[in-house]
Amino acid sequence: MSGELERRLLALGSALDVPPVPDTVPAVLAGLPARRRRHRRPAGRVVAVVFAAMLLLVGVAMAVPPSRDAILRVIGLRGVSIERVPHLPPLPPGATKTGARLGLGRPIPLASARHAAGFTALLPPHASGAYLGHDVPGGRISIVLGRVLITEFRGASQPIIFKTIDPGTAMQMTRVNGARGVYLSGAPHEVLYAQPNGQIRTDRVRLAGNVLIWQQKGVIVRIEGTRTLAQALAIARSLRG
Amino acid sequence: MSDVIAGRVEPEEDRLIAEAKRGDQRAYAELVTRHQAVAFRAAYLITGSAAEAEDAVQEACVKAWLALGRFRPGAPFRPWLVRIAVNEARNRRRAAGRRAGLALRLNPGFANPGAVPSAESEALAGEERAQLAAAVARLREDDQLIIAARYFLGLSESEAAIALRLRPGTVKSRLSRALGRLQGQLEAMP
Numbered sequence: 001m002s003g004e005l006e007r008r009l010l011a012l013g014s015a016l017d018v019p020p021v022p023d024t025v026p027a028v029l030a031g032l033p034a035r036r037r038r039h040r041r042p043a044g045r046v047v048a049v050v051f052a053a054m055l056l057l058v059g060v061a062m063a064v065p066p067s068r069d070a071i072l073r074v075i076g077l078r079g080v081s082i083e084r085v086p087h088l089p090p091l092p093p094g095a096t097k098t099g100a101r102l103g104l105g106r107p108i109p110l111a112s113a114r115h116a117a118g119f120t121a122l123l124p125p126h127a128s129g130a131y132l133g134h135d136v137p138g139g140r141i142s143i144v145l146g147r148v149l150i151t152e153f154r155g156a157s158q159p160i161i162f163k164t165i166d167p168g169t170a171m172q173m174t175r176v177n178g179a180r181g182v183y184l185s186g187a188p189h190e191v192l193y194a195q196p197n198g199q200i201r202t203d204r205v206r207l208a209g210n211v212l213i214w215q216q217k218g219v220i221v222r223i224e225g226t227r228t229l230a231q232a233l234a235i236a237r238s239l240r241g
Numbered sequence: 242m243s244d245v246i247a248g249r250v251e252p253e254e255d256r257l258i259a260e261a262k263r264g265d266q267r268a269y270a271e272l273v274t275r276h277q278a279v280a281f282r283a284a285y286l287i288t289g290s291a292a293e294a295e296d297a298v299q300e301a302c303v304k305a306w307l308a309l310g311r312f313r314p315g316a317p318f319r320p321w322l323v324r325i326a327v328n329e330a331r332n333r334r335r336a337a338g339r340r341a342g343l344a345l346r347l348n349p350g351f352a353n354p355g356a357v358p359s360a361e362s363e364a365l366a367g368e369e370r371a372q373l374a375a376a377v378a379r380l381r382e383d384d385q386l387i388i389a390a391r392y393f394l395g396l397s398e399s400e401a402a403i404a405l406r407l408r409p410g411t412v413k414s415r416l417s418r419a420l421g422r423l424q425g426q427l428e429a430m431p
Contacts, residue, residue, distance in 0.1 A: 005420055008373055009392035015370050017348035019291040021278045025270050028302040173296050
């Protein structure tokens with residue numbers, strides 16, 4: 001009895017419909033946290049961006065198709081790419097945390113934020129401020145929620161946001177409102193944007209904190225500054241288009 | 242194919258594990274390359290979704306990396322990774338509110354290798370496979386998992402024990418009971 005049944009089960013195993021196996025190695029490597037904890041940068045230390053180096057890094061990443069594919073597969077979001085680098089360049093002299101928080105664009109009434117840019121923004125039920133920037137294709141909406149910043153862009157077929165993270169940044173894949181997302185936490189990471197003219201620029205001089213990023217209804221959403229993923233997911237659930 | 246032969250790990254894989262434990266990501270990438278297929282297959286059978294399975298395998302590989310320090314030297318890596326992937330896949334399925342049970346969909350284009358069957362015999366074989374899949378799907382999940390480990394993932398008994406967190410001695414008896422219940426399901430089917 002058993003021998004025949006085993007033969008049939010083996011045959012069934014061969015006949016099962018299983019999709020082609022994806023190559024998870026690039027995403028796994030990108031998601032590996034540093035094994036040795038890096039020492040923290042001293043609080044308030046002025047750090048700088050070596051802009052040319054970042055441009056070169058992103059330029060190389062985007063110019064080589066296999067590399068670009070690997071990066072896009074890291075998080076599976078069109079419009080966003082993440083590259084792990086050995087270390088982040090420091091910010092330029094003179095940059096401060098306060099200054100780094102500027103550059104969100106011009107303040108706009110929250111009531112008009114939903115349709116102020118070239119896409120329909122997703123808004124939380126309450127916010128303390130909203131800003132409109134035109135530094136990326138389609139514009140960007142920034143919403144301030146106390147210490148939390150929500151930034152939204154129009155989704156794109158090509159990456160318009162590039163994040164470079166160092167080995168101290170943990171990258172966790174997650175689901176956000178039914179879509180695939182990624183949560184970056186730990187060490188700071190650099191944010192770069194493709195401008196409407198195609199040029200890459202840094203997001204001012206700000207090094208981002210914990211960030212949840214995903215794409216929903218054609219909008220790339222970034223929630224920055226929460227202490228935990230659960231907190232970021234709760235804010236994500238409250239967003240309405 | 243696996244480097245695991247009769248429960249022993251070949252030196253090449255042992256070396257990769259040792260290097261990965263020391264922090265060598267290239268060695269770890271090689272281990273993932275070798276075993277991601279079986280981990281993905283396990284995760285897909287549990288989640289029924291290619292995207293969920295891919296996420297589960299990625300997460301499992303990262304968790305395995307973090308836990309490498311506790312990995313016993315000489316132990317096989319493949320079933321250990323499968324175990325983490327299975328746990329991850331089950332957690333994701335639970336979080337999504339889907340019911341337990343494996344996704345046993347048949348490949349409509351599957352043709353039995355070897356013989357050149359007639360259309361009739363191939364149709365009959367397909368019918369038989371569909372009936373068997375339905376019978377497996379009626380079993381409780383523990384039974385489904387042990388059957389899947391042995392026949393759908395191709396794990397040895399010792400590997401199945403590691404993958405399903407069972408004592409090595411219990412795999413044979415559990416499998417025997419699961420096959421008995423499967424036989425009962427088949428006999429009860431019209």
